[in-house]
Amino acid sequence: MAAALAVRGLAKRYGSVEALAGVDLEVREGELVGLLGPNGAGKSTLVKIACGLVRASRGSAEICGLAAGSREARRSVGYLAELFRFPGWYSADEVLQLHQQLTASTGGANERHELLRLVGLADARGRRVEEMSKGMQQRLGVAQALIGSPPLLLLDEPTSALDPVGRRTVRELLEELRSRGISVLLNSHLLSEIELVCDRVAILLRGRLVAEGSPAELARSRGVEIETDDGTRLFEGASREETPRLVGELVAAGRKVYGVRVLTSTLEETYLEAVGGETS
Amino acid sequence: MSSVLTIAGYGLREALRRKVFAVVLLLTVGFLVLFWLANHFLFQNIANISPPVGSGIDARAFAGATIFGLSMFGTLFLGVVLAIFLTLGVVRGDAERGLLQPLIVRPVGRVTLLVARWLGAVAVCAPYVGAVYVATMLITGLTGHWWPDHVVVPGVELAAAVAVVAALSLLGSVFLTSTANGIAVFMIFGAGLVAGLLGTVGHELSSHQLERAAKIAAWLLPFEALYQDGLRQLTSDTTGLTGFLLELGPFGGAYTGGNSVRLWAAAYLLLVIAVAAFGFTRRDL
Numbered sequence A: 001m002a003a004a005l006a007v008r009g010l011a012k013r014y015g016s017v018e019a020l021a022g023v024d025l026e027v028r029e030g031e032l033v034g035l036l037g038p039n040g041a042g043k044s045t046l047v048k049i050a051c052g053l054v055r056a057s058r059g060s061a062e063i064c065g066l067a068a069g070s071r072e073a074r075r076s077v078g079y080l081a082e083l084f085r086f087p088g089w090y091s092a093d094e095v096l097q098l099h100q101q102l103t104a105s106t107g108g109a110n111e112r113h114e115l116l117r118l119v120g121l122a123d124a125r126g127r128r129v130e131e132m133s134k135g136m137q138q139r140l141g142v143a144q145a146l147i148g149s150p151p152l153l154l155l156d157e158p159t160s161a162l163d164p165v166g167r168r169t170v171r172e173l174l175e176e177l178r179s180r181g182i183s184v185l186l187n188s189h190l191l192s193e194i195e196l197v198c199d200r201v202a203i204l205l206r207g208r209l210v211a212e213g214s215p216a217e218l219a220r221s222r223g224v225e226i227e228t229d230d231g232t233r234l235f236e237g238a239s240r241e242e243t244p245r246l247v248g249e250l251v252a253a254g255r256k257v258y259g260v261r262v263l264t265s266t267l268e269e270t271y272l273e274a275v276g277g278e279t280s
Numbered sequence B: 001m002s003s004v005l006t007i008a009g010y011g012l013r014e015a016l017r018r019k020v021f022a023v024v025l026l027l028t029v030g031f032l033v034l035f036w037l038a039n040h041f042l043f044q045n046i047a048n049i050s051p052p053v054g055s056g057i058d059a060r061a062f063a064g065a066t067i068f069g070l071s072m073f074g075t076l077f078l079g080v081v082l083a084i085f086l087t088l089g090v091v092r093g094d095a096e097r098g099l100l101q102p103l104i105v106r107p108v109g110r111v112t113l114l115v116a117r118w119l120g121a122v123a124v125c126a127p128y129v130g131a132v133y134v135a136t137m138l139i140t141g142l143t144g145h146w147w148p149d150h151v152v153v154p155g156v157e158l159a160a161a162v163a164v165v166a167a168l169s170l171l172g173s174v175f176l177t178s179t180a181n182g183i184a185v186f187m188i189f190g191a192g193l194v195a196g197l198l199g200t201v202g203h204e205l206s207s208h209q210l211e212r213a214a215k216i217a218a219w220l221l222p223f224e225a226l227y228q229d230g231l232r233q234l235t236s237d238t239t240g241l242t243g244f245l246l247e248l249g250p251f252g253g254a255y256t257g258g259n260s261v262r263l264w265a266a267a268y269l270l271l272v273i274a275v276a277a278f279g280f281t282r283r284d285l
């Protein structure tokens, strides 16, 4: 079984800008992978190559074993762009209808109702896009990506305009999709969101992959800090389990122990460390 | 096939929404009223009109062919305006607004999208040009009792000329923003007119070099050549001097024509669409 998305040695230059500099990444079947990175790291570029909007300079991207960008590959992808617009004069229902026609989906009115319900737009079916708030348009965008039940979803910051409830709705939707075996690549700047739903996280920096692993792996313990009469001592890399032994050793050496702190790094700290505090 | 219809319909709905049709309808009504007035006064004073000496054609045919030749320019212009409005932002304009990306990632090929948008534009422009052409012919025919020698061919050639301009505008939309493309295509259209003018000037001055330059320009911009061939068809069966034929157009005469031009226009159209498709498939969006 080929991976839902397999990217190998992927590179992209825009003129003198190197947006991707050789990235390897896989999204396996039914896996939810989060892609993190500072602005301009190349996250959108990677996703655009996967859905055929942008041509790679080097390397390959395959979707379910098919070359990304080919018509067959595009059949298997649902995509939500970071910047998109639907024609203002279409109603929510008509937008979905248009995309049903383009994907030759046979879901009919049932599929459209169900998707609008899933993203919390059941009451806005007949509302025109130009009369929708930004967040409502983004919800419609998520529904649009799900038309035809594609096995792979590429979502580029799908919650950037959503309110907290909307974010939660999308999070639950993602969990629901995973339970149906759908693979998702999720670009986001919301670390907490990624931490909550993703099976695996990849961090891009200046077009290169600098960290990859499950949220738990990335949010590992950083060490133990012990306050003594001799000052505060840091035991780097030590885990919580080692704390009693460390304290015992200090006491045995004649130190007075006043306080102990286990330093766990959150995904945020790991992220900041990985990107070296860069914002762009 | 069904995706072609879907995309073509999508484009037309956009035009309807942007009030393109309302603007064009208003312009058309204004044009037809003015044209009727012109015919009315022209044929009222038909006695004062004298065809070129020695041409052997009567004043009515001369007046009718001249004013109808003028209307053909107006019809072409209106058709071109409509075609440009329908196509000027299809690729880059829509991509910059974020409208294109959700469509293009669907399993509809980029070439299909381009061809569908061209077909959609032609499906509107060709009947429109045909309708204006027939309306102006009826105005001239009923007020002046003059009818062109060929009724159908000039109208078809005008419609084909507009289809060529629509293709050029689509090609431009692959590389230029909407505004830049609109300006560029109008300038190309203007260049075609200048080519016609050059021909007239060259003819008046008996400068073969200038006439040749005009001919080359008309071949480079075959919508102009089609228009000129349409003008020729108006009086092609009327005996008279070719000089009369040559001065029909308001922006120059009909120097270029014949089957070779029609074939070339068809090939040119395919070439323009092929180049646009090639450029579009290689473009990052």
Ligand SMILES: Nc1ncnc2c1ncn2[C@@H]1O[C@H](COP(=O)(O)OP(=O)(O)OP(=O)(O)O)[C@@H](O)[C@H]1O
Pocket: A014, A015, A017, A018, A019, A037, A038, A039, A040, A041, A042, A043, A044, A045, A046, A082, B284
């Ligand atoms: N069409 C383009 N032309 C030229 N350069 C581009 C283009 N698109 C992106 N870039 C450049 O490529 C790099 C990566 O951009 P990309 O949009 O992939 O970043 P990103 O990780 O999605 O950032 P963000 O978090 O801001 O969305 C940036 O340096 C950007 O300036």
Ligand SMILES: [Mg+2]
Pocket: A043, A044, A045, A082, A156
């Ligand atoms: Mg981005």
